[in-house]
Amino acid sequence: MTTFSKNDDSVVVIVGSGAGGGTLGAELAMKGVKTVILEAGGRHETDDFQNDEWGSFGQISWLDKRTTSGSWRVAKDFSGLPAWIVKAVGGSTVHWAGASLRFQDHEWKAATTYGNVPGANLLDWPIDSAEMDPWYTKAEDRMGVTRTNGIPGLPGNNNYKVLEAGAKKLGYKEVHTGRMAINSEPRDDRSACMQIGFCFQGCKSGAKWSTLVAEIPKGEATGKLEVRPNCQVLQIQHNDQGKVTGVLYADKDGNQHVQLARVVCVAGNSIESPRLLLNSASSKFPDGLANSSGQVGRNYMRHMTGSVYAVFDKPVHMYRGTTMAGIIQDEARHDPSRGFVGGYEMETLSLGLPFMAAFLDPGGWGKDFAWWMDNYENMAGMWLVGEDMPQESNRITLHASEKDQYGLPVPNVHFDDHANDIAMREHAFGRGEAVYNAVGALKTFRTPPYPSTHNLGTNRMSEKASDGVVNKHGQTHDIANLFVSDGSQFTSGAAENPTLTIVALALRQADFIASEMSKGNL
Amino acid sequence: MTITPNVSRRTALKGAVAGLIVAGTGAGGLVFGHGNAWAATAENLDADTFATLVQMSRDTYPHARLDDSFYAEAVSGLDKAAKDDAGLKTMLTEGAAKLDKEAMGLKAASYRSMSSEDDRVAILKSMEADPFFQKIRGNLVTGLYNNQKAWPLFGYEGESASKGGYIDRGFADIDWL
Numbered sequence: 001m002t003t004f005s006k007n008d009d010s011v012v013v014i015v016g017s018g019a020g021g022g023t024l025g026a027e028l029a030m031k032g033v034k035t036v037i038l039e040a041g042g043r044h045e046t047d048d049f050q051n052d053e054w055g056s057f058g059q060i061s062w063l064d065k066r067t068t069s070g071s072w073r074v075a076k077d078f079s080g081l082p083a084w085i086v087k088a089v090g091g092s093t094v095h096w097a098g099a100s101l102r103f104q105d106h107e108w109k110a111a112t113t114y115g116n117v118p119g120a121n122l123l124d125w126p127i128d129s130a131e132m133d134p135w136y137t138k139a140e141d142r143m144g145v146t147r148t149n150g151i152p153g154l155p156g157n158n159n160y161k162v163l164e165a166g167a168k169k170l171g172y173k174e175v176h177t178g179r180m181a182i183n184s185e186p187r188d189d190r191s192a193c194m195q196i197g198f199c200f201q202g203c204k205s206g207a208k209w210s211t212l213v214a215e216i217p218k219g220e221a222t223g224k225l226e227v228r229p230n231c232q233v234l235q236i237q238h239n240d241q242g243k244v245t246g247v248l249y250a251d252k253d254g255n256q257h258v259q260l261a262r263v264v265c266v267a268g269n270s271i272e273s274p275r276l277l278l279n280s281a282s283s284k285f286p287d288g289l290a291n292s293s294g295q296v297g298r299n300y301m302r303h304m305t306g307s308v309y310a311v312f313d314k315p316v317h318m319y320r321g322t323t324m325a326g327i328i329q330d331e332a333r334h335d336p337s338r339g340f341v342g343g344y345e346m347e348t349l350s351l352g353l354p355f356m357a358a359f360l361d362p363g364g365w366g367k368d369f370a371w372w373m374d375n376y377e378n379m380a381g382m383w384l385v386g387e388d389m390p391q392e393s394n395r396i397t398l399h400a401s402e403k404d405q406y407g408l409p410v411p412n413v414h415f416d417d418h419a420n421d422i423a424m425r426e427h428a429f430g431r432g433e434a435v436y437n438a439v440g441a442l443k444t445f446r447t448p449p450y451p452s453t454h455n456l457g458t459n460r461m462s463e464k465a466s467d468g469v470v471n472k473h474g475q476t477h478d479i480a481n482l483f484v485s486d487g488s489q490f491t492s493g494a495a496e497n498p499t500l501t502i503v504a505l506a507l508r509q510a511d512f513i514a515s516e517m518s519k520g521n522l
Numbered sequence: 523m524t525i526t527p528n529v530s531r532r533t534a535l536k537g538a539v540a541g542l543i544v545a546g547t548g549a550g551g552l553v554f555g556h557g558n559a560w561a562a563t564a565e566n567l568d569a570d571t572f573a574t575l576v577q578m579s580r581d582t583y584p585h586a587r588l589d590d591s592f593y594a595e596a597v598s599g600l601d602k603a604a605k606d607d608a609g610l611k612t613m614l615t616e617g618a619a620k621l622d623k624e625a626m627g628l629k630a631a632s633y634r635s636m637s638s639e640d641d642r643v644a645i646l647k648s649m650e651a652d653p654f655f656q657k658i659r660g661n662l663v664t665g666l667y668n669n670q671k672a673w674p675l676f677g678y679e680g681e682s683a684s685k686g687g688y689i690d691r692g693f694a695d696i697d698w699l
Contacts, residue, residue: 051681194687321693353678357667377677
């Protein structure tokens, strides 16, 4: 494997190896750019993954100390675990379910489309569908997304068949087994899906796209990419001219090093990325790096989410096969007559028995709860995921007193649901229940949000430097050689699962960085 | 910890699971079920505390399909953790004593000798916000539902990769829609 000197100031340093960082690193390397990815977590390969929910949770989750505040229910149910994301090479692409959906045209123009929504800090993206179309096309090909590029859809499992039958009885039209970055046939030197289940625990067949199995190895094969696991970046450093010069990081033994850099790209997910910028405050940048707008850490979005589980009088075995096995898209449209702006997707989701006990009704007990668990075999489930409103007060801040293992302030995640989020969730719960009632559910249950998997918006993209943190290339408005490369760039959340858009933006950003480097601008 | 379910007795006891589950306690921390259907050894808690927590555990997540040894095993996890955690040991001991005190006030009986499940659950409900109750409940979320021996009883098949997943084993076998 290639290694680069810590004193090599010609490398691009990327913080994080997930959908944004892993894709960007591989793409830059394939363009001949020397790149070092510093990944806070360890490197677990396909064979290391476990078909065991709690075992895997301990193996790959980001469990470093975090605090929560606000009126969202996650702060009550999981006060130390605001987000359910991954600390490992591949980042949360190890854990994701694979849903790969493009934004709808209007979602790039949230402020224009939705108008004045009180309390929402809406803004149009500085890019649109036409700009992103070729990058989406490239991302879909790279990821092998089903129902694109002539790739057949995956077969529907039992959980999908229940969803589909209910959806059709209600007259829903856009119902299918999804656009999934899971091989329905062998492709890209990876096998076809064996319907193992446990997509959240790291795919043990390699059929699911992740940066771990599909991008990073290609980057490494060029000899231009080094991935350094167990290396947590603590601070981004800069010179008197206000250009970033490298990063301070701790290795697995806690020893600290500086890696010099020509360009630094931050891709640590929407909690760690703003935390790193804030923790890098200096006399020159007292409010943190790239924070002249004051927007670093603000506008934290986590998607409107919720789940509906239903019990039937006969077995479903929902856990067999892909976790996210199909989708209803009819409610994803913007239709304010429903009482809210934006839309939501309805996607099958299953949990194993251990996680069902933890997440169905957090804190629940007694005979009623036991009844649900007794009927686990006869249960079907769906996840509801929709656009939530960006709010300035929903934000990542540095905790005043709590410190991590390196002595740095831990992040606090503050979130309050917007009235629009609550109205959308109520509607989505109702429609989800209707789907299952249409096929004879004995009972349905409204499961509250899990810890956030879609963390977005805390370094948002904006046309004007006063409105956000990065420009349309993810380049910070304030510092030319500092980029943001993950979902924290999102100006608004859209209804769709974000990974495809993060990957498309990373591919586009790689093109920009390589081009600017060759022009001598970086 | 030793948990010894007596399989030959299990069937005979199935009808009795909603009732009282601990027959008695003996010397050396021994806790045993009716007809010696199962037995466990309290290593750090006293046997009465252990026995009370077993009854409380079943009352918290009552499943007719689970024999009592599953609840005893979950409590044994706490019993072990209490070895090096004096605060936990105190919490569990005092919590069990509080259950008994509440029970004595209601029915002049210890918690685990109260015959009405509703009465016992009412006591738990009144203590729902206590850290003690939440400790027992939280312990069961993993101690009961993450016990692999219990999974088949709930129709959950667990690990599947080594069996080739479900592509040829019923991932789409639903026949009643």
